[in-house]
Amino acid sequence: MSTQAELAKRRLFGDDSLRASNFKIFPGTSRETGPQQIAEQVNKVLSQLEEGDFEVVETED
Protein backbone atom coordinates (compact mmCIF):
# COMPACT_ATOMS: atom_id res chain seq x y z
CA MET A 1 0.00 0.00 0.00
CA SER A 2 1.25 3.44 -0.86
CA THR A 3 2.72 5.94 1.57
CA GLN A 4 -0.11 8.39 0.93
CA ALA A 5 -2.71 5.75 1.74
CA GLU A 6 -0.86 4.71 4.88
CA LEU A 7 -0.69 8.34 5.98
CA ALA A 8 -4.41 8.86 5.30
CA LYS A 9 -5.27 5.73 7.28
CA ARG A 10 -3.16 6.87 10.24
CA ARG A 11 -4.81 10.29 10.22
CA LEU A 12 -8.31 8.87 9.97
CA PHE A 13 -8.18 5.70 12.02
CA GLY A 14 -4.83 5.40 13.85
CA ASP A 15 -4.05 5.86 17.53
CA ASP A 16 -4.67 9.47 18.56
CA SER A 17 -6.30 10.10 15.16
CA LEU A 18 -9.59 11.65 14.15
CA ARG A 19 -11.23 8.31 14.96
CA ALA A 20 -13.36 8.51 11.85
CA SER A 21 -16.68 6.68 12.17
CA ASN A 22 -17.35 7.01 8.45
CA PHE A 23 -15.41 8.29 5.47
CA LYS A 24 -16.63 8.23 1.89
CA ILE A 25 -15.31 9.48 -1.43
CA PHE A 26 -17.16 10.60 -4.56
CA PRO A 27 -14.95 9.42 -7.46
CA GLY A 28 -13.49 11.94 -9.87
CA THR A 29 -13.91 12.31 -13.60
CA SER A 30 -10.72 10.49 -14.60
CA ARG A 31 -10.91 6.74 -15.14
CA GLU A 32 -7.16 6.45 -14.78
CA THR A 33 -7.07 7.38 -11.10
CA GLY A 34 -5.10 5.12 -8.75
CA PRO A 35 -5.34 4.62 -4.97
CA GLN A 36 -2.22 6.73 -4.44
CA GLN A 37 -3.76 9.75 -6.16
CA ILE A 38 -7.04 9.49 -4.26
CA ALA A 39 -5.20 9.12 -0.95
CA GLU A 40 -3.18 12.21 -1.81
CA GLN A 41 -6.42 14.15 -2.23
CA VAL A 42 -7.64 12.82 1.11
CA ASN A 43 -4.48 14.01 2.86
CA LYS A 44 -4.66 17.39 1.17
CA VAL A 45 -8.26 17.93 2.24
CA LEU A 46 -7.61 16.74 5.80
CA SER A 47 -4.80 19.29 6.06
CA GLN A 48 -7.02 22.04 4.71
CA LEU A 49 -9.77 21.15 7.18
CA GLU A 50 -7.30 21.17 10.07
CA GLU A 51 -5.80 24.50 9.00
CA GLY A 52 -9.13 26.22 8.38
CA ASP A 53 -8.22 26.58 4.72
CA PHE A 54 -11.72 26.16 3.35
CA GLU A 55 -14.88 28.09 2.58
CA VAL A 56 -18.01 27.15 4.51
CA VAL A 57 -21.02 27.04 2.23
CA GLU A 58 -24.69 26.83 3.12
CA THR A 59 -26.14 26.81 -0.34
CA GLU A 60 -29.91 26.89 -0.24
CA ASP A 61 -30.62 26.11 -3.88
Add this chain to the structure above:
Amino acid sequence: MTYRQLYDYCQGLPLHIRRGPVRRKVIELTGAPITVVRTTLDVRLCRGMYLSVENTTARLVQQTGKTVVALAREGNNYCWERFIEVKEYMHAFDSVTEATDSGNDFDVQLRDLTTAGTVEPCDQMIGEIKAFWRAMGVLCPEHVRQELIAERAVRGQELSDYAIAFRLKIPELYVPNLFEPWYFENLAKTFD
Protein backbone atom coordinates in the same frame (compact mmCIF):
# COMPACT_ATOMS: atom_id res chain seq x y z
CA MET B 1 -34.34 7.64 11.89
CA THR B 2 -34.37 6.17 8.42
CA TYR B 3 -33.82 7.32 4.88
CA ARG B 4 -37.48 6.51 4.21
CA GLN B 5 -38.47 9.49 6.38
CA LEU B 6 -36.31 11.81 4.29
CA TYR B 7 -37.65 10.25 1.09
CA ASP B 8 -41.26 10.77 2.17
CA TYR B 9 -40.50 14.38 3.12
CA CYS B 10 -38.98 15.12 -0.28
CA GLN B 11 -41.95 13.68 -2.18
CA GLY B 12 -43.98 16.73 -1.22
CA LEU B 13 -41.40 19.39 -2.11
CA PRO B 14 -41.74 21.52 -5.24
CA LEU B 15 -39.23 21.21 -8.10
CA HIS B 16 -36.44 21.57 -8.24
CA ILE B 17 -35.56 19.98 -4.91
CA ARG B 18 -33.26 22.39 -3.12
CA ARG B 19 -30.26 21.48 -1.01
CA GLY B 20 -31.18 23.61 2.01
CA PRO B 21 -34.38 21.76 2.96
CA VAL B 22 -32.68 18.40 2.33
CA ARG B 23 -29.71 19.33 4.53
CA ARG B 24 -31.95 20.57 7.35
CA LYS B 25 -34.13 17.44 7.22
CA VAL B 26 -31.09 15.13 7.30
CA ILE B 27 -29.76 17.01 10.33
CA GLU B 28 -33.19 16.86 12.00
CA LEU B 29 -33.47 13.11 11.40
CA THR B 30 -29.92 12.21 12.42
CA GLY B 31 -29.44 14.83 15.14
CA ALA B 32 -25.94 15.43 13.75
CA PRO B 33 -24.99 18.86 12.36
CA ILE B 34 -23.22 18.80 8.98
CA THR B 35 -20.74 21.43 7.82
CA VAL B 36 -20.32 21.82 4.06
CA VAL B 37 -17.04 23.28 2.81
CA ARG B 38 -15.31 23.97 -0.48
CA THR B 39 -11.67 22.92 -0.72
CA THR B 40 -9.08 22.55 -3.49
CA LEU B 41 -10.14 18.99 -4.31
CA ASP B 42 -9.11 18.04 -7.83
CA VAL B 43 -12.35 16.87 -9.45
CA ARG B 44 -10.44 14.69 -11.90
CA LEU B 45 -9.45 12.56 -8.92
CA CYS B 46 -12.22 13.12 -6.39
CA ARG B 47 -15.43 15.15 -6.62
CA GLY B 48 -16.39 15.15 -2.93
CA MET B 49 -15.90 13.59 0.50
CA TYR B 50 -18.01 12.76 3.52
CA LEU B 51 -16.26 12.57 6.88
CA SER B 52 -17.70 11.85 10.30
CA VAL B 53 -15.30 11.73 13.25
CA GLU B 54 -15.50 10.87 16.94
CA ASN B 55 -12.40 12.55 18.38
CA THR B 56 -13.89 15.80 19.64
CA THR B 57 -10.49 17.15 20.73
CA ALA B 58 -9.10 16.95 17.18
CA ARG B 59 -8.19 20.26 15.60
CA LEU B 60 -10.29 19.42 12.56
CA VAL B 61 -13.41 19.02 14.70
CA GLN B 62 -12.81 22.42 16.25
CA GLN B 63 -12.73 23.87 12.74
CA THR B 64 -15.65 22.04 11.14
CA GLY B 65 -17.59 20.04 13.70
CA LYS B 66 -17.85 16.26 13.73
CA THR B 67 -19.42 15.76 10.32
CA VAL B 68 -18.20 17.51 7.21
CA VAL B 69 -18.93 17.32 3.49
CA ALA B 70 -16.03 18.56 1.38
CA LEU B 71 -16.70 19.82 -2.14
CA ALA B 72 -14.36 21.22 -4.79
CA ARG B 73 -13.96 24.97 -5.26
CA GLU B 74 -13.65 24.49 -9.01
CA GLY B 75 -14.68 21.92 -11.57
CA ASN B 76 -18.19 20.95 -10.46
CA ASN B 77 -20.94 22.79 -12.28
CA TYR B 78 -24.16 23.73 -10.47
CA CYS B 79 -25.98 20.46 -11.14
CA TRP B 80 -22.96 18.33 -10.31
CA GLU B 81 -22.31 20.16 -7.07
CA ARG B 82 -25.95 19.76 -6.05
CA PHE B 83 -25.86 16.06 -6.73
CA ILE B 84 -22.51 15.46 -5.02
CA GLU B 85 -23.56 17.42 -1.94
CA VAL B 86 -26.86 15.56 -1.60
CA LYS B 87 -25.22 12.20 -2.30
CA GLU B 88 -22.72 12.85 0.48
CA TYR B 89 -25.57 13.70 2.88
CA MET B 90 -26.96 10.23 2.23
CA HIS B 91 -23.98 8.68 3.99
CA ALA B 92 -25.53 9.88 7.24
CA PHE B 93 -27.85 6.88 6.69
CA ASP B 94 -25.08 4.32 6.12
CA SER B 95 -25.40 1.21 8.27
CA VAL B 96 -22.59 0.27 10.65
CA THR B 97 -21.31 -2.33 8.20
CA GLU B 98 -21.43 0.11 5.28
CA ALA B 99 -19.48 2.80 7.14
CA THR B 100 -15.75 3.12 6.45
CA ASP B 101 -14.43 3.17 10.00
CA SER B 102 -11.12 1.29 9.86
CA GLY B 103 -7.90 1.18 7.90
CA ASN B 104 -8.96 -2.11 6.34
CA ASP B 105 -12.27 -0.63 5.20
CA PHE B 106 -10.37 2.31 3.73
CA ASP B 107 -8.10 -0.05 1.78
CA VAL B 108 -10.96 -2.01 0.25
CA GLN B 109 -12.85 1.19 -0.54
CA LEU B 110 -9.83 2.58 -2.40
CA ARG B 111 -9.40 -0.76 -4.17
CA ASP B 112 -13.03 -0.86 -5.30
CA LEU B 113 -13.05 2.78 -6.37
CA THR B 114 -10.06 2.18 -8.64
CA THR B 115 -11.13 -1.21 -9.99
CA ALA B 116 -14.79 -0.44 -10.61
CA GLY B 117 -16.76 -3.37 -11.92
CA THR B 118 -13.96 -5.90 -11.67
CA VAL B 119 -14.47 -7.14 -8.12
CA GLU B 120 -17.44 -7.99 -5.93
CA PRO B 121 -18.25 -4.68 -4.19
CA CYS B 122 -17.27 -4.43 -0.54
CA ASP B 123 -19.81 -3.34 2.10
CA GLN B 124 -18.48 0.21 1.87
CA MET B 125 -19.10 0.33 -1.88
CA ILE B 126 -22.57 -1.09 -1.37
CA GLY B 127 -23.11 1.91 0.90
CA GLU B 128 -21.84 4.10 -1.93
CA ILE B 129 -24.28 2.55 -4.41
CA LYS B 130 -27.16 2.95 -1.96
CA ALA B 131 -26.21 6.61 -1.42
CA PHE B 132 -26.42 7.16 -5.18
CA TRP B 133 -29.96 5.75 -5.41
CA ARG B 134 -30.99 7.60 -2.28
CA ALA B 135 -29.80 10.88 -3.78
CA MET B 136 -31.77 10.14 -6.94
CA GLY B 137 -34.86 9.45 -4.82
CA VAL B 138 -34.43 12.75 -3.03
CA LEU B 139 -33.80 14.91 -6.10
CA CYS B 140 -36.57 13.40 -8.22
CA PRO B 141 -39.86 12.73 -6.39
CA GLU B 142 -41.51 9.55 -7.64
CA HIS B 143 -44.61 11.31 -8.99
CA VAL B 144 -42.33 13.52 -11.07
CA ARG B 145 -40.47 10.47 -12.38
CA GLN B 146 -43.77 8.85 -13.36
CA GLU B 147 -44.77 12.04 -15.17
CA LEU B 148 -41.44 12.04 -17.01
CA ILE B 149 -41.92 8.41 -18.05
CA ALA B 150 -45.40 9.23 -19.35
CA GLU B 151 -44.19 12.34 -21.14
CA ARG B 152 -41.31 10.51 -22.80
CA ALA B 153 -43.70 7.75 -23.92
CA VAL B 154 -45.53 10.43 -25.90
CA ARG B 155 -42.67 12.70 -27.01
CA GLY B 156 -39.80 10.24 -27.19
CA GLN B 157 -36.36 11.82 -27.34
CA GLU B 158 -38.01 15.16 -28.06
CA LEU B 159 -37.94 15.22 -24.26
CA SER B 160 -34.19 15.03 -24.08
CA ASP B 161 -31.98 13.96 -21.19
CA TYR B 162 -30.69 17.51 -21.12
CA ALA B 163 -34.20 18.94 -20.76
CA ILE B 164 -34.91 16.58 -17.87
CA ALA B 165 -31.58 17.39 -16.22
CA PHE B 166 -32.42 21.08 -16.58
CA ARG B 167 -35.82 20.52 -14.97
CA LEU B 168 -34.47 18.52 -12.03
CA LYS B 169 -31.10 20.31 -11.82
CA ILE B 170 -29.18 17.04 -11.75
CA PRO B 171 -26.27 15.88 -13.95
CA GLU B 172 -27.44 14.86 -17.42
CA LEU B 173 -25.30 11.73 -17.04
CA TYR B 174 -27.71 10.30 -14.50
CA VAL B 175 -31.01 11.02 -16.28
CA PRO B 176 -31.11 7.61 -18.04
CA ASN B 177 -31.11 5.97 -14.58
CA LEU B 178 -34.59 7.42 -14.01
CA PHE B 179 -35.93 5.28 -16.86
CA GLU B 180 -34.33 1.99 -15.87
CA PRO B 181 -36.98 -0.68 -15.30
CA TRP B 182 -35.38 -1.63 -11.98
CA TYR B 183 -35.08 1.98 -10.78
CA PHE B 184 -37.69 1.80 -8.03
CA GLU B 185 -36.57 -1.68 -6.99
CA ASN B 186 -33.04 -0.35 -6.45
CA LEU B 187 -34.35 2.63 -4.55
CA ALA B 188 -36.76 0.63 -2.39
CA LYS B 189 -33.86 -1.56 -1.24
CA THR B 190 -32.44 1.53 0.47
CA PHE B 191 -35.57 2.46 2.44
CA ASP B 192 -34.52 0.75 5.69
